Amino acid sequence: MLKFNLYIMMINPNPSPFINPSPYVNPFQQQQQQQPAVKKTREPRENSMPRYINYLADLSGCGHWRIIWPEQVINATGRGVSHSITAMVADPRFYKNVKAVKLQRQASSSQKKFVEYLKKVQQEHGFKIIYEVDDVVFKEDIPDYNKFKYAFDNDEIRQNCIDIINMCDEVTVTCPFMKELYQERTGQKNITVIPNFVPDFWMGNLFNGKEVATQFEKNKKKPRILYTGSGAHYDVENKTGGKDDFTLVRDFVRATVDKYQWIFVGAFPPQLHDLVQSKKIEFYPWQNLLMYPKFIASLNAQMMVAPLEDNNFNKAKSDIKFIEACTLGIPCLCQDMETYSSAPEALRFKTIEEFADKINTILNWKNRSKYYGNIHKLRGIGEQRTLELDQNIGAHLEALNTPFGSPDRKLLDKWN
Numbered sequence: 289m290l291k292f293n294l295y296i297m298m299i300n301p302n303p304s305p306f307i308n309p310s311p312y313v314n315p316f317q318q319q320q321q322q323q324p325a326v327k328k329t330r331e332p333r334e335n336s337m338p339r340y341i342n343y344l345a346d347l348s349g350c351g352h353w354r355i356i357w358p359e360q361v362i363n364a365t366g367r368g369v370s371h372s373i374t375a376m377v378a379d380p381r382f383y384k385n386v387k388a389v390k391l392q393r394q395a396s397s398s399q400k401k402f403v404e405y406l407k408k409v410q411q412e413h414g415f416k417i418i419y420e421v422d423d424v425v426f427k428e429d430i431p432d433y434n435k436f437k438y439a440f441d442n443d444e445i446r447q448n449c450i451d452i453i454n455m456c457d458e459v460t461v462t463c464p465f466m467k468e469l470y471q472e473r474t475g476q477k478n479i480t481v482i483p484n485f486v487p488d489f490w491m492g493n494l495f496n497g498k499e500v501a502t503q504f505e506k507n508k509k510k511p512r513i514l515y516t517g518s519g520a521h522y523d524v525e526n527k528t529g530g531k532d533d534f535t536l537v538r539d540f541v542r543a544t545v546d547k548y549q550w551i552f553v554g555a556f557p558p559q560l561h562d563l564v565q566s567k568k569i570e571f572y573p574w575q576n577l578l579m580y581p582k583f584i585a586s587l588n589a590q591m592m593v594a595p596l597e598d599n600n601f602n603k604a605k606s607d608i609k610f611i612e613a614c615t616l617g618i619p620c621l622c623q624d625m626e627t628y629s630s631a632p633e634a635l636r637f638k639t640i641e642e643f644a645d646k647i648n649t650i651l652n653w654k655n656r657s658k659y660y661g662n663i664h665k666l667r668g669i670g671e672q673r674t675l676e677l678d679q680n681i682g683a684h685l686e687a688l689n690t691p692f693g694s695p696d697r698k699l700l701d702k703w704n
Contacts, residue, residue, distance in 0.1 A: 333366070334369050337366070337367075337368050337369045338368045338369070338387040338388075338688070338689060339368065339369045339370075339385055339386050339387055340359075340362075340368055340369070340370040340371075340386070340387055340388050340389075340390065340688055341370075341371060341372075341373070341377075341382075341383070341386055341388075341389045341390070342355045342359065342370065342371070342372040342373070342389075342390045342392065342420075343372075343373065343374070343376060343389070343390065343391050343392060343394065344356075344372050344373070344374050344392050345392040345393040345394060345395075346392070346393075347374075348577065349577060350392075350393070350422050350423070351372075351392065352577060353422070353484045353606075353608070354392065354420055354422050354460075354462075354484070355372055355390065355392055355420065356372060357485075357487050357490070357675060358370075358485075358675065358681060358684045359371070359372055360487075361487070361675055361676055361681045362681065362684070362685065365681070367681070367685060368387075368685070368688070376399075376402045378402075378405065380409050380412060380413070383409050383412075383413045383415060384413060385413075386413060386415040387415060387416070387688060387689060388415055388416045388417075388418055388688045388689070389406065389410075389415050389416070389417050389418070390417075390418045390419075390420050390460075390688075391403065391417065391418065391419050391420065391452065391456065392420045392421070393420070393421050393422075393423070393425065394419070394448075394449075394452050395425060395440070395445050395448050395449050395452070396445070396448060397444065397448055399448070399452065400448045400451055400452055403417070403452050403455050403456075404455070407455055416457045416458065416688075416691065417455070417456045417457050417458075418456060418457065418458050418459070418460055418687065418688070419452060419453050419456040419458070419459045419460070420459075420460050421459065421460075421461060421466075421470070422461065422462045422466075422484075422606065423601075423604070423605075424466070424469065424600065424601045424604050425440050425445070425446070425449045426440070426446060426449075426469075426473050427440050427441045427442070427445075427446055429469070429473075429599070429600040429601050429604075430601050431528070431532075431597065431599055431601055431602075432527045432528050433522065433523035433524075433525075433527055433528045433531065433532040433533075434520045434601070435519055435520055435524055435525060436520055449474075450473070450474045450475075453470070453474045453476050454474060454475065454476050456476075457478065457691070457692065458478045458479070458480060458687070458691075458692045459474075459476055459478065459479045459480070460479075460480050460481075460482050460687055461479060461480070461481055461482075461604075462481065462482070462483060462484055462604075462605075462606040463481060463483065463604065463605070463606060463607075463626070463627070464481055464626070465600075465603045465604050465626045465627075466481075466603075466604035467479045467480075467481050467704075469600060469603075469604055478692040478693075480687055480692065480700060480704055481700075481703040481704050482683050482684060482687060482700070482703065483606065483607075483673065483703055484606045484607075484608055484611070484673075485673050485674060485675035485677075485680045485681075486611055486612065486615050486670065486673055486674060486675060487674075487675045487676065488674050488675070488676050489676075490581055491581035491612065491615050491616070492615055492670070492671070492674055494581055494582060494585045494615075494616060495615065495616055495617055495667055495670075496585075496617075497617050497663045497664055497667065499588075500616070500617045500618060500663050501659075501660050501663060503588040503590065504590050504656065504659055504660070505656070506588075507549070507588070507590055508653045508656075510546075510547070510548065510549050511548055511549070511590040511591065511651040512548070512549045512551060512587065512588060512589045512590050512591075513548050513549070513550055513551065513589060513590070513591045513592070513593060513647070513651075514551045514552075514553070514584070514587055514589035514591070514592045514593070515550075515551070515552050515553070515592065515593050515594075515595075516552075516553040516554055516584065516592070516609070517533075517553075517554050517555060517609075518554050518555055518574065519554070519555040521533040521534060521555070522534060522555060522556075522557050522558060523558070524555070524558060526558075530558075530559060531597070532557075532597065533595055533596050533597050533602070534557045534595055535597065536595055536597075536640055536643070537593070537595045537640060537643055538557050538559055538560065539640075540640055540643065540644060541557075541560060541569075542559075542560060542563065545563055545568045545569060546568075548647070548651075549570065550563075550569045550570070551569070551570040551571075551572070551587055551589060552564070552569060552570070552571045552572070553571075553572045553573075553574065553575070553583075553584070553587075554573070554574040555574075556569065556571050570587075572587075581612075584612070584616070585616055589618060590618070590619075590651055590659075591618065591619050591620070591621060591647065591650060591651060592609060592612075592613040592618055592619070592620040592621075593620065593621045593622075593643075593647075594609040594610060594620055594621070594622040594623060594628065595623050595643075596623040596625065596627060598623075598625055602623075602625070602627060603625060603626045603627055604627075605627045606627075607622075607627055607628050607629075607630050607631070609622070610622050610628055610630060610631050610635075611630070611669075611670055611673050612670075613666070613670075614666045614667065614669040614670035614673075615667070615670035615671075615673075616667075616670075617663040617664065617666050617667040617670075618666065619635055619650055619659075619662065619666060620635060621635055621636075621637060621643065621646055621647060621650070622635055622636050622637075623636070623637065623638075624636035624637055624638045630669075634646070634650075679699050679702075680699075682699040683699045683700050683702075683703065686698075686699050686700050687700065
């Protein structure tokens with residue numbers, strides 16, 4: 289997602305709730321009646337917890353996967369006090385007792401100025417500053433068919449990102465390729481991989497293995513194949529002559545509309561508009577984040593697919609589509625590239641021939657015993673990427689609580 293706020297509001301907020309206000313004194317009262325001593329009460333438990341501040345660039349999928357959902361688990365399990373905001377707070381008192389300040393994909397000139405100010409406040413309060421990013425922000429690596437490229441398609445934004453990143457103590461990204469790319473583009477070496485983890489409260493609780501098997505049998509004559517993705521995956525403005533993430537498999541979809549029921553959510557290739565219009569391809573508009581998992585599960589797909597063009601931008605993507613499918617117990621056939629290295633070989637393809645053969649093998653009714661057996665195997669992969677697991681939310685906490693390179697980072701070692 290390349291949407292973000294290119295503005296910043298500098299405000300002087302009310303004093304932090306963590307700062308005790310001065311006692312009120314009435315200057316007109318001549319004599320104060322001595323009050324009996326009040327028994328000191330125990331401080332709230334939250335006062336002793338580590339405190340984190342997150343500056344969000346968006347409140348959509350990126351913001352939730354990377355910051356808001358981890359924050360909810362941290363707060364709900366009493367592991368810390370984390371709060372996310374979008375307006376930059378200039379009052380130094382706000383940062384008292386803060387352990388870490390996280391900046392999500394900040395890129396504008398005004399945001400850069402704020403980070404310069406934050407560095408001065410850091411000297412007084414000692415918090416660490418983390419830059420969080422889950423997409424490539426360098427214009428030379430963003431494909432021309434991506435309709436959101438305009439947001440980063442200038443030298444000032446690119447340099448701002450590099451400057452802000454190098455003012456931070458650490459950068460967190462989603463995968464090893466992104467880590468290497470950012471190290472190369474920015475010179476910042478303190479970069480840590482934290483994969484995307486799926487909240488059980490959001491999607492994990494929708495798994496129904498029996499229903500997945502039932503739907504496979506019900507749709508054996510015309511299996512349902514699902515692709516979810518925004519218009520950023522397609523050359524909707526015809527800037528690349530139709531070359532985009534769906535180019536390799538687009539003709540195959542057209543050729544098999546009678547054999548498979550193709551389903552698109554969010555957007556579809558412009559070249560397949562006639563098939564959408566004639567209802568041979570099912571299309572549904574993008575769903576809001578809250579309703580997305582339930583809606584996807586309700587489509588009763590037997591398979592999901594995740595084709596991608598081989599470029600730096602896509603190599604730096606997370607394996608969300610594969611992990612979401614696993615969480616629901618559904619196979620997802622993925623492009624064979626770094627992005628989907630977590631997928632088994634049987635669920636990766638390089639050529640259109642391999643794409644066609646593997647779809648046929650997986651969805652062939654004669655192979656139903658294998659399909660049924662894989663439902664819980666796939667679910668097992670998804671369960672290992674559940675956000676609420678101690679080792680997964682713990683990876684987020686290690687990045688917040690410990691300096692880069694600390695020997696105490698036992699959980700992050702798995703991903704770095």
